[in-house]
Amino acid sequence: MRTAHDRRRNLALGLTLGLAAFWCAASPAPAQTADWAKQETGLGRIPARVGAMMAFDATHGNSVMFGGIGVSSLGPINLDDTWIWDGKKWTQVFPAASPPPRYNGVIFYHAATGRVILFGGAAYISGVVIPLGDTWLWDGTNWQQLFPQSSPSARYGGAATYDSARDLAVVFGGFNSDYLAETWTWDGANWALASAQDPPAGRILPGLSYDSVLNQVVLFGGHSADGYLNDTWIWNGSTWTQRSPATSPAIRYGPSMVYDPSLGYSLLFGGNNKDGNLNDTWTWDGTNWSDVSPRHSPQPRFNAMMDYDSLNQVVVLFGGAHGTAHGDIYLDDTWFWTTGGLL
Numbered sequence: 645m646r647t648a649h650d651r652r653r654n655l656a657l658g659l660t661l662g663l664a665a666f667w668c669a670a671s672p673a674p675a676q677t678a679d680w681a682k683q684e685t686g687l688g689r690i691p692a693r694v695g696a697m698m699a700f701d702a703t704h705g706n707s708v709m710f711g712g713i714g715v716s717s718l719g720p721i722n723l724d725d726t727w728i729w730d731g732k733k734w735t736q737v738f739p740a741a742s743p744p745p746r747y748n749g750v751i752f753y754h755a756a757t758g759r760v761i762l763f764g765g766a767a768y769i770s771g772v773v774i775p776l777g778d779t780w781l782w783d784g785t786n787w788q789q790l791f792p793q794s795s796p797s798a799r800y801g802g803a804a805t806y807d808s809a810r811d812l813a814v815v816f817g818g819f820n821s822d823y824l825a826e827t828w829t830w831d832g833a834n835w836a837l838a839s840a841q842d843p844p845a846g847r848i849l850p851g852l853s854y855d856s857v858l859n860q861v862v863l864f865g866g867h868s869a870d871g872y873l874n875d876t877w878i879w880n881g882s883t884w885t886q887r888s889p890a891t892s893p894a895i896r897y898g899p900s901m902v903y904d905p906s907l908g909y910s911l912l913f914g915g916n917n918k919d920g921n922l923n924d925t926w927t928w929d930g931t932n933w934s935d936v937s938p939r940h941s942p943q944p945r946f947n948a949m950m951d952y953d954s955l956n957q958v959v960v961l962f963g964g965a966h967g968t969a970h971g972d973i974y975l976d977d978t979w980f981w982t983t984g985g986l987l
Contacts (some may be wrong), residue, residue, distance in 0.1 A: 676843045679876050680925070683978040688733025691715075693723060694965040694978035695747035695764070698949035703758040704784040705955045709962070710762060712949075713747045715974055722746060722767050726787070729978070731956045739786040747777055747945070748849070750804035750818075756811040759783060759834040761790075761814065766800035775799050775820045779835070792834045799824055803852035803866075809859040809932060810881050814838075816863060823869050827852045827879065832859075843884045844877045845870070849899030849947065853910040858930050862910050867897035872917045876933070889932045896922060898946035898963070904981065906957040911981060913961065916946035921967050925981075942979050958982040970977075 665694075695711025707729040714723045718833050722745030749765025760782040767774045771939040779790045802818030817823070823846030827838040839977040850866030850873070861879035865872070872895035876887045893899075896915030899922075903910045914921065921944035925936040948964025951986030959981035965972040 654735040672948065673926070677980055678904075678936075678983050680940045680942060681980045681982060682940075682942070683732075683980060685733050685978055688735055690727050690962070690976060690978075692974035693963050694947045694972070694974050696723070696963065697749050697751035698754045698760055698951050698960075698962065699751045700783065700951040700953050700955075700960075701753055701758050701760050701784065702755065702954055703753075707951055707953060707960055708760055708782055709919075709949060710743065710782075710787075711746050711749070712750070712963075713768065713974070714757075720768065722769070726782075729953075729962075730869050731959060734802075734978070737785075741789075742777065743780045743789070744776070746800075748800040750802050750815050752804045752806050752813045752830075754811075754830065754832055755806060755808060755812055758767055759832075761813065761830060762787075763804075764796065764799050764802065764818070770928050773800070794837075795835045796826065796828045796837075797871040801848035803863070803901075805848050805852045805861055807854050807859075807861060807881065808826065808856055810940075814854070814861050814879060816852060816879075817850055817866060819846075819849045820852070823847055823867075827884070836880075840879075840882070840884050844875065844886070845873070847873060847897075849898040851899045851912050851915075853901050853928075855903055855910060855928075855930060856905055857908060857914070860930075862901075862928055863920040864901060864912060864928070865896050865899060865915065871895075872897060876928070891935070892933050893924065893926045893935075894922070896946075898948075898964075900948045900961060902948035902950050902952050902959055904952055904959055905954075907983075911950075913950065913981075914942070914945050914948060914964070916967070920944065921946050921965075928968075941978065943975075945975055948975070958984070 648723045693712035697708040722744040740887035746765035762780040775798035794956030799818035815828045827846045847866030847868045851864040863877040874895040896917045901912045923944040945964035961979040
């Protein structure tokens with residue numbers, strides 16, 4: 645007997661592929677077991693970092709990554725470099741204009757306009773965290789600063805995803821002088837504050853994804869004024885609703901989370917809680933979380949970058965921070981969540 649998860653997976657194969665909302669004409673394939681596979685990037689290896697911003701640019705068929713916090717002989721540094729992942733290697737590009745250095749901003753691909761948008765984040769200068777509130781567009785060659793009529797306040801540590809049913813990007817949470825519980829949308833030209841009664845508690849670094857089968861945004865965990873969270877919420881375009889799944893991942897902030905339309909679920913990996921960094925893998929099918937326990941896993945980490953490559957139909961995970969007794973170690977490895985291993 646086919647389970648609800650099997651039906652969702654088969655349905656997802658005929659629906660949108662990634663944030664680009666492209667239709668897939670292929671027939672549903674038999675269910676396969678996905679696993680993590682480390683990619684050998686050779687000379688295209690990107691320097692280690694945490695808190696960078698990465699999104700799959702479906703217009704140009706690659707992942708674009710900007711900034712984050714890296715390491716130098718003098719300690720952590722703010723980054724403002726731009727890198728492209730083409731499915732096999734990382735390549736640094738040198739646009740004529742770039743956003744100022746930052747980490748923990750939000751980034752997303754806006755399919756209706758075919759452009760990648762970056763908002764906010766923070767700069768770490770002389771021990772002081774400075775929230776940012778600027779909006780930038782990536783056209784595949786250059787960054788261009790935008791000046792929308794309305795905009796969220798400066799913030800960092802929020803989460804973003806693209807709602808393809810409504811052609812809106814959705815941004816939730818973040819921090820400036822307090823934990824924020826605001827929901828903002830981007831329509832391709834302007835920001836709008838969504839009016840939501842009884843929203844989730846304000847938080848930093850939650851997981852957020854868009855389920856293109858159920859047409860709903862999924863929010864998980866993060867860190868609030870009350871500590872680490874492991875609550876699950878659904879946004880239907882106008883209302884947040886808390887869910888009570890039978891099983892849930894442990895409390896955490898800084899997990900990596902994205903929807904995998906080829907397999908029909910939201911994927912969550914890692915994060916950090918009071919016990920340290922995590923490397924567990926969970927899936928959300930619209931009703932419950934499932935602990936996947938794959939054969940292979942990246943080492944524990946938090947605040948890593950992850951997106952869904954709709955061209956190659958794989959989830960791409962990069963970097964993050966692995967904590968030790970002597971402090972955080974920034975990572976520079978690239979992994980796929982896939983049924984096919986290496987491309």
